[in-house]
Structures are given as C-alpha cells and as structure tokens.
Amino acid sequence: MHKPTLAFIGAGNMAKSIINGLLTQGYSPNLIWATDTKVETLTSLASNLGINTSSDNNEAVKHADIVILAVKPQVMSGVLNGLSDQPSLDKTLFLSIAAGITTSSIQQHFNIELPIIRAMPNTPAMIGCGATGLYANDYVSDEQKAYCESIFNAVGITCWVDDENTLDTITAISGSGPAYFFLFMESLIDAAIQHGLSPDIAKQLVMQTAKGAALIASESDQEIATLRQNVTSPGGTTAQALSVFEQNNLRQLVNKATTAAKQRAQELNDPK
Numbered sequence: 001m002h003k004p005t006l007a008f009i010g011a012g013n014m015a016k017s018i019i020n021g022l023l024t025q026g027y028s029p030n031l032i033w034a035t036d037t038k039v040e041t042l043t044s045l046a047s048n049l050g051i052n053t054s055s056d057n058n059e060a061v062k063h064a065d066i067v068i069l070a071v072k073p074q075v076m077s078g079v080l081n082g083l084s085d086q087p088s089l090d091k092t093l094f095l096s097i098a099a100g101i102t103t104s105s106i107q108q109h110f111n112i113e114l115p116i117i118r119a120m121p122n123t124p125a126m127i128g129c130g131a132t133g134l135y136a137n138d139y140v141s142d143e144q145k146a147y148c149e150s151i152f153n154a155v156g157i158t159c160w161v162d163d164e165n166t167l168d169t170i171t172a173i174s175g176s177g178p179a180y181f182f183l184f185m186e187s188l189i190d191a192a193i194q195h196g197l198s199p200d201i202a203k204q205l206v207m208q209t210a211k212g213a214a215l216i217a218s219e220s221d222q223e224i225a226t227l228r229q230n231v232t233s234p235g236g237t238t239a240q241a242l243s244v245f246e247q248n249n250l251r252q253l254v255n256k257a258t259t260a261a262k263q264r265a266q267e268l269n270d271p272k
C-alpha cells in the first residue's frame, strides 16, 4: 500500500494525541486530514501542525484511504448517516476509536460491506507511549491490518484481539487507565499538601515517583509484586500504608471500577 491518506473525523483530545504522535514520528502532514465542528480547532490544527482541515466530513473522506472515526460514541450514528451517501467508499478502510461502538453498528449505516477496524488507543499516544487494542472485521485485508497496526505502533504498543468484546475490557483497562493513574497521583499530591509539603514539591515528588515506578515495572525482569515487596521493609512505613489500602479493599475497588467502565462501553453501543 502507498502511504495512506488519513481523515480524522472529530479532532478532539484523542485524535490530536494520535496526530501529534504521527507527526513526531515523521508522518507527512499533507497525508492527514481532520474535521471538527469547531472552526477554531481546525484553524489551530492547520496553522500549528500544517495538516489539511475541513468542517465538511465528506470533503475529508473523499481524500482518504483510511477514515478514522474519532467522535464521541453518542454522535457516531449521526456522523455515519452523513457519510453513507458518499460514493466510492469501496476502497476506504474505516477505523473507529469510539468506546463501545461495534463494527456491526458501524456497518449497518452502509449498503456495501466495509472493512472496519476498531481500535482502543489511549492519550499517552501523544508522547509515543500509547497502548492500543485492535480488532478487525472479516473484510479487512492483511495489508490494511498491517497498515493500521503501523499507525498505532508509531505512537506506542499494539495488540490484536480476535473477540470484539475484548475491546470493551481493553477500554476499561488501558483506554480509561491513564485517568485512574492520574486520580491516584492527584490523591497523593493532595495528601502530601495536607501533610505540609508545598504544592510544587508535592507535585515534583509524586510525578518523579510515578515515572520511576512505571519505568522500573516495565524494565525489570521481576514481578511487580516483588518490586512492591522490595519497597516494603518489614515493620516499616510502607507496610503500614499498604495495609490501609488492602484493608479498604483497593483491589476489589479497582475491579469494580473496571466492571463499571466495561458496562458503560456496552451501553454506549446500545443506548436505551
């Protein structure tokens, strides 16, 4: 495949994260289109990133080999209805990053069988540190799969799943996951401030600690539980803090939160 032209439908947080990641990796801005409802977003993308923009989704789709559906799930149906009359979609690959929306929900807006990939990326794609789950329907060619994988590999790691439902789990783990870690960091900064540290020092220490812990966990051969135990001196301070987390069922709470996110993904595909 020649290097494909990409059209991002919806240029919000996630689309911008991927676009920034791609440009940093050397993807040509000429090969990227983005649409949005907000003129100021489009003006700023065109002037700051040099990509092509339009407020007309059909205009961007006309130029695209790959249409990346990056609008909120709640508006997806309207967006797809607006694209369904577009001629010559037979060569177009649709790639949706919307939480919950299934490939068959997308397909039902069109008269021809379309190759559709569902991806669940996350915002660290912005700095090349993304994690993306991918699922392809039966009409996607190996070449198209390889291409989409390369888009997300350019901004982080990828994994394919065979069962589309697994993407809802991935949504609840790595799609939403950055927000869980941010909440924990916010909580630790708040605690540090309540215990007398200045906001500046609290933030610096918490950021460096989070970064250090993530780096050790991803680079070490040891189990994460072992790394935790290495910090936890018997009879020491960490043991006291961890026992408060365990007594208050942190693990169970995280599992409950994951279930809630997954359920929401399913509801987004099937609004009552």
Ligand SMILES: NC(=O)C1=CN([C@@H]2O[C@H](COP(=O)(O)OP(=O)(O)OC[C@H]3O[C@@H](n4cnc5c(N)ncnc54)[C@H](OP(=O)(O)O)[C@@H]3O)[C@@H](O)[C@H]2O)C=CC1
Residues within 6 Å of the ligand: 009, 010, 011, 012, 013, 014, 015, 035, 036, 037, 038, 041, 057, 070, 071, 072, 073, 075, 079, 097, 098, 099, 120, 121, 122, 123, 175, 176
């Ligand atoms: N944020 C994240 O971390 C992740 C998000 N996702 C998925 O990515 C998708 C986008 O999420 P996110 O970027 O956070 O959302 P945003 O609201 O930031 O971005 C969506 C953009 O699409 C615009 N839009 C709305 N209607 C249309 C339309 N008809 N045509 C073109 N553009 C339109 C919105 O404009 P307006 O604001 O005016 O409505 C908005 O700028 C969602 O489906 C979400 O599930 C997936 C993984 C992670």
Ligand SMILES: O=C(O)[C@@H]1CCC=N1
Residues within 6 Å of the ligand: 099, 171, 175, 176
């Ligand atoms: O909150 C959401 O619905 C989207 C999907 C994963 C992250 N953000």
